[in-house]
Amino acid sequence: MAEILYYDYPTVTECTAQVVSCEEKDGKYLVALDRTMIFPEGGGQLPDGGTIEGAKVCAKILDCRTADGEVIHYCDKPFAPGEKVRVVLDLPRRLDHCEQHTGEHMLSGLASKLFGAKNVGFHMAEDYCTIDLDIPLMPEQLEALELAANEAVRADRPVHTEVTDEADALSRTLRKRAEKAQGEVRIVYIDNGKIDSCTCCGTHLPRTGMVGAVRITDAQHYKGGTRLWFACGDRAAKAAIAEHNAVTALARQYSTSREELPKVVKKQMDELASAKAELKQKSILLAEKTAEELLKKASAERPGRTAVICGLLPGMNANDLRLICDSLAAKKDARWTALLFAPSAAGTDYHMACSAGCRLSMKELCAAVNAAVNGKGGGGPLFAQGKTERQADEDIAAMLKNYIEKAVD
Numbered sequence: 001m002a003e004i005l006y007y008d009y010p011t012v013t014e015c016t017a018q019v020v021s022c023e024e025k026d027g028k029y030l031v032a033l034d035r036t037m038i039f040p041e042g043g044g045q046l047p048d049g050g051t052i053e054g055a056k057v058c059a060k061i062l063d064c065r066t067a068d069g070e071v072i073h074y075c076d077k078p079f080a081p082g083e084k085v086r087v088v089l090d091l092p093r094r095l096d097h098c099e100q101h102t103g104e105h106m107l108s109g110l111a112s113k114l115f116g117a118k119n120v121g122f123h124m125a126e127d128y129c130t131i132d133l134d135i136p137l138m139p140e141q142l143e144a145l146e147l148a149a150n151e152a153v154r155a156d157r158p159v160h161t162e163v164t165d166e167a168d169a170l171s172r173t174l175r176k177r178a179e180k181a182q183g184e185v186r187i188v189y190i191d192n193g194k195i196d197s198c199t200c201c202g203t204h205l206p207r208t209g210m211v212g213a214v215r216i217t218d219a220q221h222y223k224g225g226t227r228l229w230f231a232c233g234d235r236a237a238k239a240a241i242a243e244h245n246a247v248t249a250l251a252r253q254y255s256t257s258r259e260e261l262p263k264v265v266k267k268q269m270d271e272l273a274s275a276k277a278e279l280k281q282k283s284i285l286l287a288e289k290t291a292e293e294l295l296k297k298a299s300a301e302r303p304g305r306t307a308v309i310c311g312l313l314p315g316m317n318a319n320d321l322r323l324i325c326d327s328l329a330a331k332k333d334a335r336w337t338a339l340l341f342a343p344s345a346a347g348t349d350y351h352m353a354c355s356a357g358c359r360l361s362m363k364e365l366c367a368a369v370n371a372a373v374n375g376k377g378g379g380g381p382l383f384a385q386g387k388t389e390r391q392a393d394e395d396i397a398a399m400l401k402n403y404i405e406k407a408v409d
């Protein structure tokens, strides 16, 4: 069993050690040492990073985990068993993890004390951290929680660990305890339990002041409770800067101040919704007028027979074609078949529809159009639609009109 330094000597950043074993697995070298300060992944906390320097090579520690109680360093280079090495901790990475982890204890402990919320999950990733609470929290409660956490930072209260056994741990009043704690149990107290008390195997900062700042960056309802995203220390400062820059850029785009931005965006959203509703109404009116004109012209071309509407409608889009087909479908007393193309820079949309009882199925017509313009589409007996990257032209329309006239008579 290796001598573990990360608990008793958290400020140690370098040590000498001897290689106990080294095995190759999936291109990485799994190294066990007789002494280490590299914290392995555990308790929701990410593993430390660093290097192991031998006489000939310097290996990067890519990952670190425990296996059968041993700390295993996943390295990019091998060592010989018995080799003397120097282990060097990636201190900025350790401090970042400690900031997030200690901050997580503060938020969880304070959420429990302020609102009776229970922490049911914690996740620390390389670029974000989340806490899952078992009850929904309102925005004003999240604000109160963030303020209380930062008040605890400014108060610079002590964080200490007590090591005991399971029976003693069970007799203590704690916010949270590991369910399967066996043998030696580590209990972390923040401000002697006034802020938090919890069994934990992670590494922590010695005082709350070192957390620097706590930011709740987002929150969502999750499984009947709340999932909150948070950032501490350097990550909190960077999160605040990123938010500030994003909001400032938006405010400039809207030619307003950051404070007025929500009001200005809401006003523009309302105006947009109103303009969309107006456009929709005008599009329907235009479609009705176009449908009427097209049917009148086609009926005059083939008196007494099924009117065949076929042509290009430049300036219109797929939605306009659909509205024209809907307007035609409302004319129950007419016999008609329509094939409409809307050419644009991106290609051509096509819609086709017919009155009930037409001898030509629109599914069949769509297959013919797909083949003629190298497009994709489909539909049913009374309606079909498709799209091609090609530009449909008058020649194709004339050819298809001829096909429709023969098929419907």
Ligand SMILES: [Zn+2]
Pocket (backbone or CB within 6 Å): 043, 101, 105, 188, 200, 201, 202, 203, 204
């Ligand atoms: Zn902890």
